[in-house]
Amino acid sequence: MSMFKPSMLTLALVAAGVSSQSVYAAEEQAAQDDKKTAEVEVIEVKGFRASVVESINTKRFSAEVVESISAEDIGKLPDSSIAESIARLPGLTAQRLDGRASRVTVRGFGENESATTFNGREQVSISDNRGVEFDLYPSEIMSAVTVYKTPSASLEAEGIAGVINMQTVKPLSVAERVMQVNGQYEKTSFDKLNPDGNDDGFRGTFSYIDKFADDTIGVAFAYTTMTSPNQEKRWNAWGYPEFEVDGKQFSILGGAKPFVRSSTLERDSAMLVVQAAPSDKLDMTFDALYVDFKDEKILRGIEIPFAWGQGSIDGQYATVDPETGFVTSALTQGQRVVVRNDYEDRKADLTSFGFNAKYNLDDSWTLEFDASHSSVEREIWSLESYSGTGRGDARGVADSIGYAFTGSNTGAKFSHQLDYGDYDLIKIGGPLSWGWSSALNEKYGVVGTEYENQLQDGFINAPTIDDELNALKLAAKKVVESSFLSSVEFGLSYRDREKTKKSEGYFMTYGDFSYPNNPGVFSVPEQYRLGTANLDFIGMGNMIAYDSRAMVADGMYGLLAESLTNTSHATKSWTVGEEVTALFVQANIDAEIAGMPLKGNAGLRYVKTTQISDGNAFGTVDGKVVLSPTHVEHDYSHLLPSLNLSLALDDSQTLRFGVAKTISRPRLDEMNASVSATYNQTPDENGNYWKVEGGNPNLEPKEATGVDLSYENYFSAEGYFSAALFYKDLNEWIFDGNYTVDMSGVADPATGQIPANSTGSASGKVNGGGGDLWGYELSLALPFNMLHSSLEGFGLLASYTKVKSDIVDQKGNDYELPGLSDTIQSLTFYYENHGLQLRTSMRKRSDFKGDVYGLGFNTVQVDILGETIWDAQAGFDFADAGIESLAGLSVSFQVQNITEEPFTALSGTNALQVRDYQDYGRTYMLGFSYKF
Template identity: 75%
Template sequence: MSIFKPSMLTLAMMAAGVTSANVYAADNASNDKEQEKEVEVIEVKGFRASLVKAINTKRFSPEVVESVSAEDIGKLPDSSIAESIARLPGLAAQRLDGRASRVTIRGFGEDHVGTTFNGREQVSITDNRGAELDLYPSEIMSAVTVYKTPSADLEASGLAGVIDLQTIKPLSLDERIVKVNAMYEQTSFDKLNPDADDNGFRGTLSYIDQFADNTLGVAVAFNTMSSPNQEKRWNSWGYPEFTGEDGQTYSVLGGAKPFVRSSTLERDSVMAVIEYAPSEKLRMVFDTLYVDFVDEKILRGIEIPFAWGQGSISADTAVVDPATGFVTSAITEGQRVVVRNDYEDRSAEMTSFGFNLEYDLNDSWSLEFDASHSSVEREIWSMESYAGTGRGDSRGVADNLGYTFNSGNAGATFTHGLDYSDYNLIQIGGPLSWGWSSALNEKYGVVGTEYENQLQDGFLNTPEVDDELNALRLAASKVVESDYISSVEFGLSYSEREKTKRSEGYFLTVSSFSLDNPGMMMVPEEYRLGTANLDFIGMGDMIAFDSRAMVADGYFDLLAESLTNPSHATKSWTVKEQLTSAFVKANIDAEIAGMPLTGNAGLRYVQTKQESQGNAFNTQDGKVITSPTHIEHDYSHVLPSLNLSLSIDDEQSVRFGAAKTISRARMDEMNASVNATYNQQPDENGSNWSVNGGNPTLEPYQAINFDLTYENYFSPEGYFSIALYHKDLQDWIFDGSYYIDMTGVADPATGEIPANPDGTGSGKVNGGDGTVQGAEFSVTLPFNYFSDVLDGFGVIASHTVNSSDMVDQDGNDYEIPGLSKSIQNLTFYYENYGFQARASMRKRDDFKGDVYGRGFDSQQVDILGETIWDAQIGYDFSESGLASLEGMTVTFQVQNITEEPFVSLSGDNALQVRDYQDYGRTFLLGVNYQF
């Protein structure tokens, strides 16, 4: 058996954050009575204790993992889960509205990363599977473990890995803990909107206790947060190309939509854990998490048309970049703009609970039962309101507008002639002819008049998502008397998931409109809020009013866009999945040439039945005609996995992993909503149906993975490792054609069910392949390794490189979403005598990422690399010698110290900026008190 295997005493000491320079020698001494060594125990607390726990989680896990561990509940070192784990080797985060939200593992985005809560797969508030981790409050989590290699018993799946969020187990402690956290938050920008907040508050109350002779444990935590975020954003419509008189190709700004955004994230969370262990054989745990999440946004700006507007661009004012043919400066004359006062509320309620029972039948056999539920309801209310100098394209005062692109991908600065803060000049109504809806024209009787297609004075998007997942699991394990296998585990699991999206939008028209009163509406005095400043783009002040209250008070009439726009039928769907799984896993404990070999080998079988419901639709006389669809598909996978760890000595080990993994297709691509046409003549495939939209028969992405890692734990607080990995990707999803069975679907044009149900679909299909390979270099270096004088100082660093040779069906190079060629993480820290200080950097290269597009569709864009610096200082008064302050800790954080912007491009030309988002800095002052 393993001569370097840690004893139960050692593991208990490590779990408690107690380390020893001779801890492994102590283990050897327990196995060899001839050795007697005194163990020097050194206790570390706070951030250093979290590091020790994280290191030991990594060291003694059979799989390749990374971990963020809290000293106890409420002590994660960052303000969000995403920020904390984004500092781990091989991981990176994408910011969304200024907050780290979506996490990639080894270059694969959130669609290829499984997320679990206490080992149970979770639903998401997005249209797809990827979890937005800022939904989960870090203050009520005790640890996060990232599995880079799988084992057969892991429930969630992902090509890249699984992120497991963990709550505390109250019986793991031996004392009552009552803790209060309070934090004040301030943005560096003054209020960008007059009705916004630039400061907020976070608070957590947690209670942990044990009863009945430590057989019953209870942990409860309540967290509330009101977190402000502000942004100066430059956004383009796009960059059309044209051919000049000289035959050269040029590109010019089509239009821009810059604005200032002020948002407040309100989040209330309740976590509870009840643990009961009436005997050594029986243990039961019930845990639950409830999150109420509301993100309110205020957005004000001016949409400025150029090449796609009504004005004329003066050629003699144009300045062209000779290297790219890009027009970097120009003036458009006779242009009308759209002044925007918008509001958005994104709300979600998430409920998760689980029950786990473990029972030891005897010294050899143990049983486990687990039941869980996870659900989320998400609603978005996103309103646009338009204002200008006159209704339609040719009424009202026009402006002469110029732009000049700035350096550093910061977009353009504009010049103008009108005063956009004048409430007499700028009034509510559609200044451009948007909203070409026959239903809208008919409602107001403007067909054939000069006001046809000029009645959209705003727009309201109201998409909703419901996601529910229920799961059961039965498992057993048996101790095996063998020189090679220590135990065998096996089990069955079953889960059902149903996700529904309902899409709808509404045209807004001022209620005062009629052919007798067709003009604009002046903003009523009671809704005026003053002005919002747009100096950052050169547009000065603009009118600011409460358009949300005006909608609530009936100043706008609403008309459903789905009457004439088929896109809402495409984006409304239900996807259901039923998964039946079986697994077997052998835990390895052997020796090779006197060196311990541990790990596991396993096999997981997954049978999947998926079905999708949606709409087949077409249009007649400008109106949308739909017919319901219901399509089913099933398949299965066999997923082997192997994890081996060879201990060279009590400090060094080599790991090897091999596994087959899957990531299920995006749910919005699996939907059964299609634009359908029944043709009288069949195509070359014999299909009369021609459809485009979702593909309910999509199967998972697949990968064959190999991992090789060297790890050296040279200190109880330090280690370094080198990891190599290779992923052979199969069944990647690209655009293509596929067969679709339209049995039972009526022809939208006739309402009758055709004789031939065969269809040819155009959309997403499986079939692409390629490889991803990379290397990770990581080190945690405490400076007391060199000298006791430097005790408390240390550095944590990692460097990851990735490469891919994926190509699409046409043989073109394909960039995997989320993959950056290199990622670096760096943290300097000091913690001693109660003082705490950290400075952290996370850096990644360019990558493709998902952002919200029109109608809240997921849209993939090119995102530039970024380097983000954060810092924190604090003091733990338990080290001060002041009894009255014992238990209190104060911290001060600055996030995004260098004000790193978020930048995305519209194409290969670096001058063609899609988004330049400046979030400023965030300051946080916190107090933590433990009774």
């Protein structure tokens, strides 16, 4: 039973061609009211304004609290990156990774607390954990993205923050055949920072949509290719050690690793959708996505030890900030540095496909079947090549190096005496004693000699990820005759996911090294020399630049696995599997209260999870790593009720209420079964014989009960105002702690025997603690023609979000959620009329804790400063301008990061103690689109 009465505004939206599924019910009602429809003047908007209307209607007619972005045509989302588009939605923002928006935060929760789906199906990720890096997904093939801030029982994914659903086009819903070509030239504002880097690139898309067999079969295909450059000037600090003099506390720069980076993101993607509706009863859709992703980085810089180096610091040259005790400038004499020529390749292949069939058994029953597969294979090959004036700590020419912080948070500039661009002075060989490996010393026969632990001339990190998820779903929907309900739906789903990480590293030693015949440093062969890279931005001038990647490929280095003697790779190698069985029932509400339509849903979702973790218990014997396999199974279940209500106060005003219990599963690297293990013959104070450190396979999900209340006023086809309050009661969060572990069946690494006593005292992640998170959101879409007809085409999109939290760990200590910014703001001004399209956008967030890659690609949490990023786009559509000879052609020009906003992370509370300062410059894009 439908009591919805479409207003004049609603009918106008329908007449404008709004195609959101949420509006279908309104379309059916409008078709039955020919008289009203005839009275409405058709409002025709195109381009960006059409996508605004579509997004507003998805929000307006959804049963849940959602935000949405929509593309006017395939390949025409409002931004060049899907993550940038998502990051401008109310309550959402993104963390940049190598200058690109990648990890999305929803209402203060990081990427691991939200689920990502593709056409409603949960997706795997190329990261070590659950959080999706959105720069993997090309925006060119997406037709829309919907963010569910409140869940319903029928959603096939779980996340405390919400669910982000990316959608492809349904070809049978497209009115006519579409064949389109898009192209875009891209250039960075920095000239090449590395002689073998790129400062320009290109992306292109071909898309085709058509219908056949009397519109019963539809096909959509899109292929996109991209070569996108990115460049960075980066200051990076080792840390800031503290010391005491005469009872006063001081801190100083421990060392720095600044560099220039040139990277190229290459991505080839193919999308296919085949939809068949042979009768009114049956609708079948097959969709497939393949992404070949490669991110190649060239990094050159000079690693500069300071307080943690070998030089002596003369106090008479030091300057100290009297308020903080921070040494803002100093000079070290007798210092040796490491000249770095590094490369990194990050490769990933993503395959995703699914089949969905809906069958109308009769007028009241609809059956649904869905099957899907999602998998990704990721490889990282990160190469470090070291050179200097001599091998080891005390050989070669030393330098006098000074530093001075400028008073801002941009890092320090250095002074130096040596010429690091001189190939006769700077040669291949590790200038500091790194690589303390007994196996490496034995290989080259330097045990007990002056070259012991001085053979690391470089290093290769080579972790891999395999992630696979298969899913099945059976569901049914029954239309009911009721004054309160419109239908009831229920179903069963099953997901099977397995993620495997393998960690490995390799010591590099230059091939000409031999002891005692040839133990020194070596000139860079002429064929690998590339000139110099300029480091003036940190005051270090030019440094030698050579192709270390080609040298490794040509066998110029000897390699030795680090895992032979270093236990960290065993810690970081694991397999985690999850089998998730879910049952749901949901009643869809369609009622009337005091003459006002009430819509929504009430549901219950039961989720049972069986977790399987495989890894290694390991120790060292005579300096060598010894492994023993581990296998742990654990299961848990949850009941997740949800309620969404939408009360139409009148034709334009809506009051929403949502309440639900939600879960977020633990990070995969925290729940693995790889541990360092030591067996003791006598028990500890807890009566346990094993001492264990590492993952905790018995972790259970974080839980939250959330409440949402919002007011929405849709005052025009292109305009609305919304004010929302939200609150989440968090419990069973995850913190560092101690627990008891069962080591049954695990052999003692020292003896190879399985001990009789199997209990262990473990340290790692544990469930506990909790607290509250609350906030509010204000959002506005304002077409300026409401103010005056002369402003037709002008408009504004704006949002402001305030978030607060009060969370403690299991010991009562305060805790700050990663990804939480106190304030999030977005702003877009646009003009679109007579073919001319102008748009400028801003997204702003306050300080937050974020995850970055540390040593060995470990995930490290750092304090990141807030940022304000401005982008702009101008375009011209010749058909909309009335130029028929060029109909189908449109051109555009974009500038990203107009104000050159840096990425800045601190070490501690002192603004001068910068951990990272990354300057990406601007990016320019010139593009065209032609629709045949």
